[in-house]
Amino acid sequence: xxxxxxxxxxxxxxxxxxxxxxxxxxxxxxxxxxxxxxxxxxxxxxxxxxxxxxxxxxxxxxxxxxxxxxxxxxxxxxxxxxxxxxxxxxxxxxxxxxxxxxxxxxxxxxxxxxxxxxxxxxxxxxxxxxxxxxxxxxxxxxxxxxxxxxxxxxxxxxxxxxxxxxxxxxxxxxxxxxxxxxxxxxxxxxxxxxxxxxxxxxxxxxxxxxxxxxxxxxxxxxxxxxxxxxxxxxxxxxxxxxxxxxxxxxxxxxxxxxx
Numbered sequence: 001x002x003x004x005x006x007x008x009x010x011x012x013x014x015x016x017x018x019x020x021x022x023x024x025x026x027x028x029x030x031x032x033x034x035x036x037x038x039x040x041x042x043x044x045x046x047x048x049x050x051x052x053x054x055x056x057x058x059x060x061x062x063x064x065x066x067x068x069x070x071x072x073x074x075x076x077x078x079x080x081x082x083x084x085x086x087x088x089x090x091x092x093x094x095x096x097x098x099x100x101x102x103x104x105x106x107x108x109x110x111x112x113x114x115x116x117x118x119x120x121x122x123x124x125x126x127x128x129x130x131x132x133x134x135x136x137x138x139x140x141x142x143x144x145x146x147x148x149x150x151x152x153x154x155x156x157x158x159x160x161x162x163x164x165x166x167x168x169x170x171x172x173x174x175x176x177x178x179x180x181x182x183x184x185x186x187x188x189x190x191x192x193x194x195x196x197x198x199x200x201x202x203x204x205x206x207x208x209x210x211x212x213x214x215x216x217x218x219x220x221x222x223x224x225x226x227x228x229x230x231x232x233x234x235x236x237x238x239x240x241x242x243x244x245x246x247x248x249x250x251x252x253x254x255x256x257x258x259x
Contacts, residue, residue, distance in 0.1 A: 029047060105124055
């Protein structure tokens with residue numbers, strides 16, 4: 001495998017005319033949602049969409065709101081062996097934006113052209129490939145657990161969101177997915193969601209010398225409408241009420257308490 005080029009949209013585009021490449025092209029959408037036509041098939045894309053486009057297949061891309069992407073072209077692609085003829089492979093970046101991080105590092109190294117930049121770019125391209133291979137090889141149930149985890153991370157600050165709603169989105173029955181999730185993370189989806197919310201509330205309180213939020217505001221920003229319920233859960237998790245925790249944090253050091 002060798003990297004041919006690494007590029008990025010220099011501006012927001014609404015449409016790219018149909019074109020093709022002689023090599024595999026891995027495209028990560030950074031901004032905007034829309035459709036891409038590859039060969040004779042149309043696919044949706046959004047932020048974090050990864051589309052691995054096969055060689056010599058015309059493709060175009062359009063979005064009413066506009067889009068930006070970053071891409072890498074390779075002389076060979078390990079997952080090409082499992083792709084259907086003339087069809088792309090499609091992935092979604094994870095909550096940590098692992099694919100985006102690697103590709104942006106490769107883009108920076110490729111264009112900076114500092115010492116041993118080619119070796120660095122090739123190593124990052126190999127990491128990109130190994131990341132996709134790992135995602136492709138996951139069992140469907142493991143993918144579903146990761147999808148639920150990512151949805152919780154994306155939505156925990158929304159007080160309207162419940163784990164029941166997210167569990168219902170998956171292809172497995174709620175109890176089965178709940179058991180799989182606990183086996184993978186050591187927590188039920190509800191416990192995982194609560195920990196995300198309380199950790200975020202603690203982060204806001206520890207930074208509150210600059211932010212100046214009230215406890216009521218932090219409560220809502222952390223995903224709770226009911227301030228009394230928030231206080232009860234917060235104390236159960238930290239050993240302190242929100243007011244006590246914030247007082248310690250504002251004294252100039254991060255508050256601490258039992259996990």
